[in-house]
Amino acid sequence: MPQGVCPVQIEGTLPDGEEYYFRARHNKWSLEIKNDKFTGGKFYYLQWYGETRFAAGYMSEIEAIRFATKAIRVYYNQLNDIDIENGSFDNL
Numbered sequence: 001m002p003q004g005v006c007p008v009q010i011e012g013t014l015p016d017g018e019e020y021y022f023r024a025r026h027n028k029w030s031l032e033i034k035n036d037k038f039t040g041g042k043f044y045y046l047q048w049y050g051e052t053r054f055a056a057g058y059m060s061e062i063e064a065i066r067f068a069t070k071a072i073r074v075y076y077n078q079l080n081d082i083d084i085e086n087g088s089f090d091n092l
Contacts, residue, residue, distance in 0.1 A: 001061065002022075002061040002064040002065065005057055005058055006025060006054065006057035006058070007023050007024055007025035007056075007057055008022075008023070008024040008025075008029075008056070008057060008058075008059055008061075008064050009021070009022060009023050009024075010022035010064060010065070010068050014033070014072065018033050018034065018042070019033070019034045020032065020033045020034070020068070020072065021034070022064065022067070022068040022071070024049065024056040024057060024059050024064060024067070025056055025057045026053060026054060026056060026057060027048055027049055027050055027052065027053055027054070027055055027056055028046055028047065028048050028049055028056055029046070029047055029049050029056050029059070029064075029067050030044065030045060030046040030047070030071075031043075031044075031045045031067075031068055031071035031072065031075075032044050032045075033072075033075055043075045043078070045071040045074055045075070047067070047071075049067075
């Protein structure tokens with residue numbers, strides 16, 4: 001579940017054991033999937049949010065969950081070489 005404001009944060013583990021971290025602060029949100037606790041990120045997704053400088057830090061829990069889910073879907077789609085916008089499903 002999302003926690004806090006300024007920033008809103010979510011930490012969790014994907015079904016395959018990879019850890020992720022969602023953070024919404026200022027006017028953007030991001031999600032990182034880590035290789036492990038000691039190395040850099042395996043996947044990073046960032047998106048701008050809202051009309052004001054601090055809008056993302058006050059997003060609702062529901063929005064945070066939706067955005068985190070969106071970024072995780074992008075990650076899995078990249079793993080499977082799926083280009084949803086252009087209708088390409090090369091490696092399925």
